[in-house]
Amino acid sequence: MNFLDYAPAPESKAILNLRNDYGLFIDGEFVDGTGTPFASISPATEQQIAMISNAGAADVDKAVAAARRAYDTTWSRLSGSDRGKYLFRIARLVQERARELAVAESLDNGKPIKETRDVDIPLVAAWFFYYAGWADKLEHAGLGPNPASLGVAAQVIPWNFPLLMLAWKIAPALAAGNTVVLKPAETTPLTALLFAEICQQADLPPGVVNIITGAGDTGDLLVKHADVNKVAFTGSTAVGRAIARSVAGTDKKLTLELGGKGANIVFDDAPIDQAIEGIVNGVFFNQGQVCCAGSRLLVQESVHDDVVDRLKQRLSTLRLGDPLDKNTDIGAINSAAQLKRISALSDIGEQEGAERWSADCAIPENGFWFAPTIFTNVSTSHRIARDEIFGPVLSVLTFRTPAEAIAKANNTPYGLSAGIWSDKGSRILAVADKLRAGVVWANTFNRFDPASPFGGYKESGFGREGGRQGLAAYLAPASTKADARTDTPKISARKKAAQ
């Protein structure tokens, strides 16, 4: 027998206890939406998982009103340590239900169970634990004594890390004393709805967390709602721009975490085997559907051939297939639309003269799949070197000197992440200093920690998530908040409404 054809080792779906239909989670209850429900499917099989409610304008109003009520009557009045208790409770429940959440995430998103089990869900718990600890220490957030919460936060998150992005948004918002209305992506609402159950289980006061599902128009209604004080969005640069336009001229605070085209720079003195692992992890983790993916490989000319050879050999060992199999390295692409975009950009890469190589792996019949692909002979002017592909596609470029590496790495409208591979510490520090990217990893890639701020430069967005900086995004200095209260007529109107 062939040992490397490991026998199937599927994670059981029996742990899931899903409903056939999910409502909107508003004011602590699941309620039906006014829009036409839609199906959430598994991208690996295209089979329906559940029917999901669709929130219309009236539902968004209801959710924001519930969040406002909860903010005014309970959450903003709780002591920090009491808010912390709820967050710690949520974190523990996430840990208790980790296996279930991991299976649900793999099923709904298409990413391999080993990633949801070992990365996504542990990080979700870590994020809640981290911000739970901040809840009673806000005076150390860097905004002076007694910083004030903002109010109601409207949060719209993407489909690539559904539950993790939820944690990045909800944990700091609640710790700071805000209430939230969150809209998960249309293709991946499942874990957000399981999270709603966790909020019920944790006895979180009704209205503190509201989760509304729907497509882009629901998100649009939410971020444009007059009664939200903070908008946080993670997703594409195009939508981010539209949101920025819509909040311009209002007093809403805004955080945007958008696209990227991260450069992974490999110097000739790099620890080569680990660099190969880092390149693979940088662009094939989560099928490359990562905003901070290292999708541009900048490799020093003197080691280019060796690196590409080793990379191809390594990619040939990746196992593509059933996301729920514990040995799967590459899962399904999240949606047909995304697959189309990846295929289209890859075809353009070929037409523009880059050399395409894909790992030889069997593609399942149903579902959305794309074999790990690398392009060599890529020039900086090629579209595959400039556009965010958001798929398992790596563009390989070369450089001769550190100065050229820095210039090429910075030659992008984005600025979210970068990686440096070298055995020489002084070079790592010197190069990192000149890279215009929010996160620079040295001799590693795609490592996350709740204590470390994350965010972008240029078209990759603004504001930071994670760490003290991520907390400050949901706070205002005490005096500013007082001014806003007296000066803004909108707020007095709201007070009347509450009476």
Add this chain to the structure above:
Amino acid sequence: MTSTELATRERTLSLLGGEATDSNLRRYLHGIPGVDAVGLEQRAAALGTRSIKTSSKKWAIDTIIGLIDLTTLEGADTPGKVRSLVAKAITPDPADPSCPRVAAVCVYGDMVGDAVRALGAAHTTPAQPGINVAAVATAFPSGRASRAVKLADTADAIAAGADEIDMVIDRGAFLSGRYGEVFDEIVAVKAACARPDGTTAHLKVILETGELNTYDNVRRASWLAILAGGDFIKTSTGKVSPAATLPVTLSMLEVVRDWHRLTGEKIGVKPAGGIRTSKDAIKYLVTVAETVGEEWLVPELFRFGASSLLNDVLLQRQKLATGHYSGPAYVTID
């Protein structure tokens, strides 16, 4: 010099660009790309999460047994203890005749004769593959003796009928940068492995990675041992902690893979010491298969140096066959 020795020397000269002096070796070994410890350990941990089930597990269990160097290396070893070990090597599971035999028994040099006699017809002969006798030599485990003593130690074991020699490198010389000395010693021991009939015992070079301390050192020592003509590189004596670890073994496998890319020659790897459970051993199989390829999972190219591992593997084997776990009373102590 035999023709293989000549070929080894020629290749070394061309790779180093000169004789195997301290400075030439230093230039070569320090030009090898470094190892990032965090990344290496992360990769090893990831390989450790592979889930090996049902038919794959069954194959893995039998393969592990066939790759074991069943070992006794105690000051208290006696001919009786060695006979008992050999009996276990021949019939690992008395209740199941289909159970494969181990690859070799590994003993101190003065026990080689007893092991050979005890094996009898089960011993490897030129005509018939069987169980090998491996002898630790060169003032094992410390290696602190004169070159003459080490060579005599080796020659003794060969004369007594050893098929494989597990030598230790001079870690002191390695750590103080006297690479030429380490190199020459391996070459000399390899020459001492020659038998009168022109054949040569297989040479495993023990790096004692626990004393080398850094992965960069492990990698350099691996290259050095292979350049000098070692047939196998082996992690540890089992007398120093830490002994074999997955990251160390992974790093050595990467060297073996690179050597194969460079020369087309296949070198063996033997993690030894500290591997006690089937679960751990399966992680090593996965690491071998995904780093150098499945063709390395044969006794000529991969071994486990272990004693207690065998019984845990046998318990797992019985469980796969019967569907339930038995207990330590259902496997034999050797």
